[in-house]
Amino acid sequence: MQERDLARVVAFTxxxxxxxxxxxxxxxxxxxxxxxxxxxxxxDLLPSFGAYLLSFALIGRYWVIHHNxxxxxxxxxxxxxxxxxxxxxxxxLIPFATDLYxxxxxxxxxxxxxxxxxxxxxxxxxxxxxxxxRRGFLHERHRARAHSGIPVALGISLVFFLSVPAAFISxxxxxxxxxxVLVIRYPLRRLGRAxxxxx
Amino acid sequence: MQERDLARVVAFTxxxxxxxxxxxxxxxxxxxxxxxxxxxxxxDLLPSFGAYLLSFALIGRYWVIHHNxxxxxxxxxxxxxxxxxxxxxxxxLIPFATDLYxxxxxxxxxxxxxxxxxxxxxxxxxxxxxxxxRRGFLHERHRARAHSGIPVALGISLVFFLSVPAAFISxxxxxxxxxxVLVIRYPLRRLGRAxxxxx
Amino acid sequence: MQERDLARVVAFTxxxxxxxxxxxxxxxxxxxxxxxxxxxxxxDLLPSFGAYLLSFALIGRYWVIHHNxxxxxxxxxxxxxxxxxxxxxxxxLIPFATDLYxxxxxxxxxxxxxxxxxxxxxxxxxxxxxxxxRRGFLHERHRARAHSGIPVALGISLVFFLSVPAAFISxxxxxxxxxxVLVIRYPLRRLGRAxxxxx
Amino acid sequence: MQERDLARVVAFTxxxxxxxxxxxxxxxxxxxxxxxxxxxxxxDLLPSFGAYLLSFALIGRYWVIHHNxxxxxxxxxxxxxxxxxxxxxxxxLIPFATDLYxxxxxxxxxxxxxxxxxxxxxxxxxxxxxxxxRRGFLHERHRARAHSGIPVALGISLVFFLSVPAAFISxxxxxxxxxxVLVIRYPLRRLGRAxxxxx
Numbered sequence: 005m006q007e008r009d010l011a012r013v014v015a016f017t018x019x020x021x022x023x024x025x026x027x028x029x030x031x032x033x034x035x036x037x038x039x040x041x042x043x044x045x046x047x048d049l050l051p052s053f054g055a056y057l058l059s060f061a062l063i064g065r066y067w068v069i070h071h072n073x074x075x076x077x078x079x080x081x082x083x084x085x086x087x088x089x090x091x092x093x094x095x096x097l098i099p100f101a102t103d104l105y106x107x108x109x110x111x112x113x114x115x116x117x118x119x120x121x122x123x124x125x126x127x128x129x130x131x132x133x134x135x136x137x138r139r140g141f142l143h144e145r146h147r148a149r150a151h152s153g154i155p156v157a158l159g160i161s162l163v164f165f166l167s168v169p170a171a172f173i174s175x176x177x178x179x180x181x182x183x184x185v186l187v188i189r190y191p192l193r194r195l196g197r198a199x200x201x202x203x
Numbered sequence: 204m205q206e207r208d209l210a211r212v213v214a215f216t217x218x219x220x221x222x223x224x225x226x227x228x229x230x231x232x233x234x235x236x237x238x239x240x241x242x243x244x245x246x247d248l249l250p251s252f253g254a255y256l257l258s259f260a261l262i263g264r265y266w267v268i269h270h271n272x273x274x275x276x277x278x279x280x281x282x283x284x285x286x287x288x289x290x291x292x293x294x295x296l297i298p299f300a301t302d303l304y305x306x307x308x309x310x311x312x313x314x315x316x317x318x319x320x321x322x323x324x325x326x327x328x329x330x331x332x333x334x335x336x337r338r339g340f341l342h343e344r345h346r347a348r349a350h351s352g353i354p355v356a357l358g359i360s361l362v363f364f365l366s367v368p369a370a371f372i373s374x375x376x377x378x379x380x381x382x383x384v385l386v387i388r389y390p391l392r393r394l395g396r397a398x399x400x401x402x
Numbered sequence: 403m404q405e406r407d408l409a410r411v412v413a414f415t416x417x418x419x420x421x422x423x424x425x426x427x428x429x430x431x432x433x434x435x436x437x438x439x440x441x442x443x444x445x446d447l448l449p450s451f452g453a454y455l456l457s458f459a460l461i462g463r464y465w466v467i468h469h470n471x472x473x474x475x476x477x478x479x480x481x482x483x484x485x486x487x488x489x490x491x492x493x494x495l496i497p498f499a500t501d502l503y504x505x506x507x508x509x510x511x512x513x514x515x516x517x518x519x520x521x522x523x524x525x526x527x528x529x530x531x532x533x534x535x536r537r538g539f540l541h542e543r544h545r546a547r548a549h550s551g552i553p554v555a556l557g558i559s560l561v562f563f564l565s566v567p568a569a570f571i572s573x574x575x576x577x578x579x580x581x582x583v584l585v586i587r588y589p590l591r592r593l594g595r596a597x598x599x600x601x
Numbered sequence: 602m603q604e605r606d607l608a609r610v611v612a613f614t615x616x617x618x619x620x621x622x623x624x625x626x627x628x629x630x631x632x633x634x635x636x637x638x639x640x641x642x643x644x645d646l647l648p649s650f651g652a653y654l655l656s657f658a659l660i661g662r663y664w665v666i667h668h669n670x671x672x673x674x675x676x677x678x679x680x681x682x683x684x685x686x687x688x689x690x691x692x693x694l695i696p697f698a699t700d701l702y703x704x705x706x707x708x709x710x711x712x713x714x715x716x717x718x719x720x721x722x723x724x725x726x727x728x729x730x731x732x733x734x735r736r737g738f739l740h741e742r743h744r745a746r747a748h749s750g751i752p753v754a755l756g757i758s759l760v761f762f763l764s765v766p767a768a769f770i771s772x773x774x775x776x777x778x779x780x781x782v783l784v785i786r787y788p789l790r791r792l793g794r795a796x797x798x799x800x
Contacts, residue, residue, distance in 0.1 A: 009672045012611060014211060016664060019619025022218025023421075025295065026226065027623065032299045034306055043312040046303075057292060064288040067215060075208045089661040093654060096622065100629045104643075107631055113640040213410060221417025222620075224494065225425065231498045233505055242511040245502075256491060263487040266414060274407045412609060420616025423693065424624065430697045432704055441710040444701075455690060462686040465613060473606045 010080055013088065017070065020092045024099060025063045028056050031103040055106040058179075059098055061186055066095060066125060069160075073133055073153055076146035081139065087132045094125040115171040115178050119164045122182070126161030133157050152197050159195075160185050209279055212287065216269065219291045223298060224262045227255050230302040254305040257378075258297055260385055265294060265324060268359075272332055272352055275345035280338065286331045293324040314370040314377050318363045321381070325360030332356050351396050358394075359384050408478055411486065415468065418490045422497060423461045426454050429501040453504040456577075457496055459584055464493060464523060467558075471531055471551055474544035479537065485530045492523040513569035513576050517562045520580070524559030531555050550595050557593075558583050607677055610685065614667065617689045621696060622660045625653050628700040652703040655776075656695055658783055663692060663722060666757075670730055670750055673743035678736065684729045691722040712768035712775050716761045719779070723758030730754050749794050756792075757782050 032052055035045035070091075101118040108114035133153045136142060163181050171178035231251055234244035269290075300317040307313035332352045335341060362380050370377040430450055433443035468489075499516040506512035531551045534540060561579050569576040629649055632642035667688075698715040705711035730750045733739060760778050768775035 009668065012615060012668055012672075015214065015612065016615045016619055016668075018211060018215045018218055019615055020623050022215055023222050023620050023623035024626070025291070026219050026222035027626070029223070029226065029295050029299050030229075030627075032296075034299065034302045039307055039310050042303075042307045042310045046312060046316065056296075060292040060295070061288070064291075068284060071208065071211055075211075085665060089658070092622070093657040093661075096626050096657070097629075097653075100626050100631065103631045104639075108636055108639045111636050111639045113643060117643065214413065217410060217414045217417055221414055222421050224490070225418050225421035228422070228425070228494050228498050229428075231495075233498065233501045238506055238509050241506045241509045245511060245515065255495075259491040259494070260487070263491075267483060270407065270410055274410075413612065416609060416613045416616055420613055421620050423689070424617050424620035427621070427624065427693050427697050428627075430694075432697065432700045437705055437708050440701075440705045440708045444710060444714065454694075458690040458693070459686070462689075466682060469606065469609055469613075473609075 010074070010077060013080060013085065014074055017074075017088060017092060018067075021063060021067050021070070021095055024096045025060060025067075027099040028059050028063075028102060031099060031106060032056060051109065052106050055102050055109075058182065059102040062122060062182065063095060063098055065160075065186060066129065069129060069153070069156065073129070073136065076142050077136065078143055079139075079141045081141075084132060084135055084141070087128055087135065091125060091128040091132065094121055094128060097121050098125075109175060112171040112175065115175050116168040119167040119171065119178060119182070122185075123161050123164030123168070126157055126164055130154065130157035130161055148197070155195050209273070209276060212279065212284065213273055216273075216287060216291060217266075220262060220266050220269075220294055223295045224259055224266075226298045227258050227262075227301060230298060230305060231255060250308065251305050254301050254308075257381065258301040261321060261381070262294060262297055264385060265328065268328060268352070268356065272328070272335065275341050276335065277342055278338075278340045280340075283331060283334055283340070286327055286334065290324060290327040290331065293320055293327065296320050297324075308374060311370040311374065314374050315367040318366040318370065318377060318381070321384075322360050322363030322367070325356055325363055329353065329356035329360055347396070350398070354394050354398065408472070408475060411478065411483065412472055415472075415486060415490060416465075419461060419465050419468075419493055422494045423458055423465075425497045426457050426461075426500060429497060429504060430454060449507065450504050453500050453507075456580065457500040460520060460580065461493060461496055463584060464527065467527060467551070467555065471527070471534065474540050475534065476541055477537075477539045479539075482530060482533055482539070485526055485533065489523060489526040489530065492519055492526065495519050496523075507573060510569040510573065513573050514566040517565040517569065517576060517580070520583075521559050521562030521566070524555055524562055528552065528555035528559055546595070549597070553593050553597065607671070607674060610677060610682065611671055614671075614685060614689060615664075618660060618664050618667075618692055621693045622657055622664075624696040625656050625660075625699060628696060628703060629653060648706065649703050652699050652706075655779065656699040659719060659779070660692060660695055662783060663726065666726060666750070666753065670726070670733065673739050674733065675740055676736075676738045678738075681729060681732055681738070684725055684732065688722060688725040688729065691718055691725065694718050695722075706772060709768040709772065712772050713765040716764040716768065716775060716779070719782075720758050720761030720765070723754055723761055727751065727754035727758055745794070752792050 032049070035042060035049065037045045098121060101121040104114045105118035137147070137151055137154065140147075163185055167178040167181040170181060231248070234241060234248065236244045297320060300320040303313045304317035336346070336350055336353065339346075362384055366377040366380040369380060430447070433440060433447065435443045496519060499519040502512045503516035535545070535549055535552065538545075561583055565576040565579040568579060629646070632639060632646065634642045695718060698718040701711045702715035734744070734748055734751065737744075760782055764775040764778040767778060
């Protein structure tokens with residue numbers, strides 16, 4: 005096991021996530037209409053605002069999860085760094101996936117690409133959490149946190165992957181599942197702690 | 204109350220605000236005119252330069268307020284993190300709102316969206332300040348600062364919300380109110396200290 | 403004099419400068435030509451590559467100057483923070499100014515806007531250096547550095563402002579002056595030290 | 602030899618690399634087609650996704666190399682700072698080079714520009730590694746790491762430069778060489794250690 009400069013890994017991660025979350029605003033194009041029509045054009049833009057806020061909240065959610073996972077890390081290896089880069093390559097795709105889903109919100113394929121991107125990010129997050137737990141990269145007293153993180157990451161990932169077929173039934177059902185991710189952590193974390201106390 | 208890694212929260216916040224403030228430049232499009240006409244075209248671009256500088260100063264103003272608020276923080280909870288993300292989602296909207304207001308500066312609705320975005324950011328800043336004060340997240344000797352921050356945040360927010368109806372009377376009046384935000388802090392901070400000394 | 407959290411000011415500054423320097427690449431548009439013509443189209447793009455490298459080097463130059471100035475700072479006040487934000491608002495304009503100068507490189511007005519942006523940045527840098535020296539924000543043993551920084555900042559600024567009228571004679575003369583900024587520091591720093599040793 | 606504030610150099614470097622790696626997503630344009638055609642349009646976009654992932658992995662690879670090189674640095678001079686800026690100016694070009702190669706993947710010139718940009722970045726990385734080793738900027742016990750880094754940097758650079766003529770034979774051959782960079786480090790690092798142990 006090779007220890008590395010954690011601070012810089014975290015700083016680079018924060019940089020990529022901060023840029024990705026801020027690039028979401030580039031999906032909001034100022035309407036090009038008659039000046040008297042701008043009010044109506046802004047109303048038409050409301051779904052895009054909604055997509056902006058949802059993706060902002062979801063990237064923010066992943067950032068909080070990443071923050072919690074790396075907070076008490078005391079070691080790092082090449083595999084974790086590779087997984088972290090893979091995680092970031094999915095997070096950096098979210099501005100594209102958001103724009104796609106916003107423009108084709110009636111096309112299940114587009115909605116599915118959005119869901120799959122976030123689901124894969126959750127899966128890589130789970131792989132990082134499991135790797136950290138397995139290799140013992142956390143201080144003894146913070147082990148429970150990593151274990152409780154495993155069902156959180158898996159659960160979030162599962163919800164996103166479930167929303168892919170759900171999008172083919174109804175796009176609204178898929179959206180409902182995504183929003184649930186923002187609140188699902190509380191029962192999942194409790195589940196994680198319960199599982200951990202039974203070991 | 205759960206303590207968290209403050210340094211990373213602050214670094215992520217700085218990242219988002221630094222990207223948002225720099226993306227403002229993307230609203231300045233190089234004119235596409237005959238080469239002999241570029242001088243006149245640049246003169247026509249002056250209001251856009253003004254909007255750039257105003258928004259740069261306002262995001263900078265909010266950054267200084269955030270900096271002052273978090274400088275002596277010694278704790279953090281999930282609610283403060285959620286409020287901070289909400290604050291950032293509004294700051295990251297400012298490049299869009301600036302472009303909208305710059306292109307439709309004669310439309311009170313567009314001017315109102317700009318003002319409401321900044322007003323909401325001020326409101327969330329006030330909510331963060333009040334939450335920090337209430338939960339005692341500051342060292343004893345820095346409490347006064349948080350209390351003095353409450354009227355500053357509320358005052359700034361109020362000015363922006365007042366400028367929404369003001370825009371329907373005159374766009375210039377709204378702009379005047381925004382510029383006042385850049386200097387209003389001095390009397391407000393004094394008011395905050397006065398209120399605090401009466402407790 | 404009010405001390406502030408210097409680390410965060412520096413991190414925010416680095417963030418804005420890192421985003422601004424990287425946004426320069428957005429000025430390089432992939433040519434839209436027949437696939438057999440891409441070689442010639444890339445040759446036509448060479449001046450734009452040159453503008454990219456020049457602006458990258460100039461922002462990098464200003465970053466090094468800022469780094470040297472803030473390296474031994476031990477205090478900060480509101481005025482220095484305001485000057486720093488003004489400095490950043492000019493640095494963040496450089497991607498726009500570079501695109502303008504690249505597209506209208508035969509128009510002295512456009513070349514002049516580029517030069518004036520960089521000249522103003524140098525002037526604000528000089529104001530920061532002078533303010534720091536005057537207020538004694540440096541440790542005793544690093545004072546000489548601040549004093550030697552004053553002619554550097556003034557000299558760079560002067561060269562850029564001189565290049566504005568020079569652009570009306572010949573754009574190449576203006577460009578020559580800009581490139582000189584990348585090497586001018588050595589004689590200027592020596593001058594600064596000489597002036598300082600005579601006090 | 603003049604010691605400098607390393608932390609800030611590293612933070613600025615991370616900032617530029619984080620922005621550059623995230624800007625890669627701007628090359629992925631949401632297709633503008635009939636809503637029923639979005640599935641096929643996304644399939645047509647697969648090569649662009651591939652280019653995105655390849656460039657993300659390559660910038661990530663360079664980031665890890667830079668991270669390893671600077672991890673145990675204890676000093677810095679003006680030349681290393683200049684080399685680092687040159688390195689960053691090449692990294693920041695990668696989003697442009699990726700877009701170029703993605704749009705003209707059948708044009709050896711475009712493929713060659715992509716390869717040359719990455720090859721030059723590797724060459725500058727080698728120059729930094731050699732400079733650090735020569736000037737003794739590493740702690741005694743980490744010297745071996747710098748020496749082992751020299752063949753890694755040279756080897757990566759060589760592979761990219763070899764892929765320039767290779768692109769004129771077959772673009773696929775060039776791509777194969779690039780992908781090899783992601784795994785080549787292991788034999789190269791062993792070679793570096795072997796060379797070092799023979800001194």
